[in-house]
Amino acid sequence: MARPSQLFRNLNAKVASxxxxxxxxxxxxxxxxxxxxxSFTNSRLLPRLNFVxxxxxxxxxxxxxxxxxxxxxxxxxxxxLIFSMVIGFLLAALLDQKxxxxxxxxxxxxxxxxxxxxxxxxxxxxxxxxxxxxxGIVRSWGWESFAFDPLYNQDIVIxxxxxxxxxxxxxxxxxxxxxxxxxxxEDVWKAxxxxxxxxxxxxxxxxxxxxxxxxVTALVIVASGIVRVYDLVVAQTGxxxxxxxxxxxxxxxxMMFEAQNLGQGFAASTMMLVxxxxxxxxxxxxxxxxxxxxx
Amino acid sequence: MADIALHQTEAIAGPRGPKxxxxxSRRNIFIYGTLIVVSVYYLLPLYVMVVTSLKGMPEIRLxxxxxxxxxITFEPWVKAWAQAxxxxxxxxxxxxxxxxxxxxxxSVILSIAIAxxxxxxxxxxxxxxxxxxxxxxxxxxxxxxxxxxYPIVIILREIGLYGSLxxxxxxxxxxxxxxxxxxxxxxxxxxxEELFKAxxxxxxxxxxxxxxxxxxxSLPIFVVAMILQVTGxxxxxxxxxxxxxxxxxxxxxxxxxxxxxxQGVKEYxxxxxxxxxxxxxxxxxYFVSGKLFVRGIAAGAVKG
Numbered sequence: 001m002a003r004p005s006q007l008f009r010n011l012n013a014k015v016a017s018x019x020x021x022x023x024x025x026x027x028x029x030x031x032x033x034x035x036x037x038x039s040f041t042n043s044r045l046l047p048r049l050n051f052v053x054x055x056x057x058x059x060x061x062x063x064x065x066x067x068x069x070x071x072x073x074x075x076x077x078x079x080x081l082i083f084s085m086v087i088g089f090l091l092a093a094l095l096d097q098k099x100x101x102x103x104x105x106x107x108x109x110x111x112x113x114x115x116x117x118x119x120x121x122x123x124x125x126x127x128x129x130x131x132x133x134x135x136g137i138v139r140s141w142g143w144e145s146f147a148f149d150p151l152y153n154q155d156i157v158i159x160x161x162x163x164x165x166x167x168x169x170x171x172x173x174x175x176x177x178x179x180x181x182x183x184x185x186e187d188v189w190k191a192x193x194x195x196x197x198x199x200x201x202x203x204x205x206x207x208x209x210x211x212x213x214x215x216v217t218a219l220v221i222v223a224s225g226i227v228r229v230y231d232l233v234v235a236q237t238g239x240x241x242x243x244x245x246x247x248x249x250x251x252x253x254x255m256m257f258e259a260q261n262l263g264q265g266f267a268a269s270t271m272m273l274v275x276x277x278x279x280x281x282x283x284x285x286x287x288x289x290x291x292x293x294x295x
Numbered sequence: 296m297a298d299i300a301l302h303q304t305e306a307i308a309g310p311r312g313p314k315x316x317x318x319x320s321r322r323n324i325f326i327y328g329t330l331i332v333v334s335v336y337y338l339l340p341l342y343v344m345v346v347t348s349l350k351g352m353p354e355i356r357l358x359x360x361x362x363x364x365x366x367i368t369f370e371p372w373v374k375a376w377a378q379a380x381x382x383x384x385x386x387x388x389x390x391x392x393x394x395x396x397x398x399x400x401x402s403v404i405l406s407i408a409i410a411x412x413x414x415x416x417x418x419x420x421x422x423x424x425x426x427x428x429x430x431x432x433x434x435x436x437x438x439x440x441x442x443x444x445y446p447i448v449i450i451l452r453e454i455g456l457y458g459s460l461x462x463x464x465x466x467x468x469x470x471x472x473x474x475x476x477x478x479x480x481x482x483x484x485x486x487x488e489e490l491f492k493a494x495x496x497x498x499x500x501x502x503x504x505x506x507x508x509x510x511x512x513s514l515p516i517f518v519v520a521m522i523l524q525v526t527g528x529x530x531x532x533x534x535x536x537x538x539x540x541x542x543x544x545x546x547x548x549x550x551x552x553x554x555x556x557x558q559g560v561k562e563y564x565x566x567x568x569x570x571x572x573x574x575x576x577x578x579x580x581y582f583v584s585g586k587l588f589v590r591g592i593a594a595g596a597v598k599g
């Protein structure tokens with residue numbers, strides 16, 4: 001047991017860490033446990049400890065709106081991951097060719113990342129407006145039957161959001177990839193050139209495997225951002241048309257603050273937590289499993 | 296032998312030598328061509344925002360989104376700033392702007408003050424158990440906000456800050472803490488330890504070392520943290536909509552309410568002006584700060 005003198009040693013550092021300790025224990029651990037516990041209750045307007053077992057989860061998974069949310073998340077998530085990785089890497093590789101105006105191009109590719117999802121969503125809502133936006137312009141060129149109105153078509157609305165999401169987020173991936181490429185020893189390139197290996201082969205078989213940590217980091221960042229997608233949908237489509245572009249994060253907020261169905265909200269947010277855990281636990285295991293020994 | 300040697304030198308000196316750098320080689324055309332095409336895609340929305348916000352409504356109805364304005368008018372900007380309606384309030388975005396300023400400034404100061412001192416304690420004054428809390432903090436950064444939103448509502452209600460700007464400032468401080476603490480901890484840990492030891496030998500304590508040595512030596516990282524926080528908090532929507540009331544809504548929330556309001560005729564030019572005004576603060580920070588912004592992002596990336 002810690003004697004009082006032990007407790008008061010290094011007191012200033014402990015005082016300075018109080019906000020961190022409170023945040024970690026009360027908000028992060030406490031808040032998470034609280035939400036999980038209350039997801040097993042039938043709380044509606046106010047949280048009440050009236051346990052109903054897995055009722056909320058059963059209802060959740062039989063709600064069409066939640067199912068659509070999950071489907072959207074899967075489509076948006078997988079495409080967003082693939083495209084942002086591929087495009088991000090290609091742009092970084094192009095910028096890494098010792099070109100002129102590198103800073104200018106980088107600034108252009110990254111500036112959307114400084115903008116909020118609300119701004120992003122609203123701009124793309126305008127660009128994809130069927131009367132005045134892209135569709136209207138192509139039609140005014142004479143292609144009367146041209147149809148591209150993702151925001152008013154249930155079947156493709158999620159791709160409209162994807163376009164906006166990629167516009168906002170690819171710059172970040174490019175930035176990370178570029179940092180990764182710069183971290184590769186120049187000698188690797190020289191050796192590959194001496195051996196007469198074509199450039200694309202050097203990238204695919206030497207450079208990309210060497211950049212594994214960068215890819216993993218980018219993947220984790222993009223993936224955990226995807227699960228959080230909320231503002232973009234609110235601004236661009238409001239979940240519509242109908243409920244075609246709903247996402248889990250929006251379902252949670254609606255249940256908690258509009259539908260006065262707290263239990264559903266807690267169950268849905270717990271499912272979001274599970275999703276994150278499925279993404280993160282294998283990654284943490286791979287990344288830090290062997291590194292702990294070094295401290 | 297000589298023949299082989301000659302052949303070899305030829306092979307090396309031939310196509311594998313340093314490439315002549317012609318300005319219009321096929322390689323250059325491909326690289327710059329691709330980059331320029333992609334740049335157009337990235338710049339288009341910004342261009343359309345600017346162009347639309349400078350047109351009158353009749354012109355918008357006739358033309359297309361890409362055509363430059365025939366008659367430039369700043370009226371949509373004035374209207375967006377001072378007259379645009381959200382619900383019953385028709386005093387424009389200016390209210391949201393000042394709310395955002397009132398939210399951002401204290402949040403940035405408080406979160407950086409707490410995180411920097413905390414990072415310093417973690418780097419130089421480690422105590423037993425510190426790493427456990429720090430690990431929880433970093434892992435917690437990955438928990439979806441939705442999981443913690445309601446418990447925080449209850450906490451804020453208990454201390455009487457739910458719905459107030461002060462409550463939102465606390466929320467921003469909490470959720471900024473993981474990344475900022477990591478940022479400062481790593482930065483302080485990378486400073487030469489001799490500095491710290493010398494100050495200790497001279498009898499300087501926890502706060503004296505922080506204020507007189509660490510703080511002046513780490514201004515760049517404070518700037519990076521500021522960029523990260525200002526853009527992050529300014530762009531926040533979720534916390535704003537959950538933890539404030541309509542009269543204290545930050546700019547992003549008000550903007551969304553203005554543009555996506557179902558009442559009245561849609562005034563696209565005013566909407567785009569409003570959108571542009573809201574995006575202006577982070578954009579200016581981005582273009583002014585340049586490389587530091589990239590550094591902030593790279594730091595944010597470590598958080599994941």
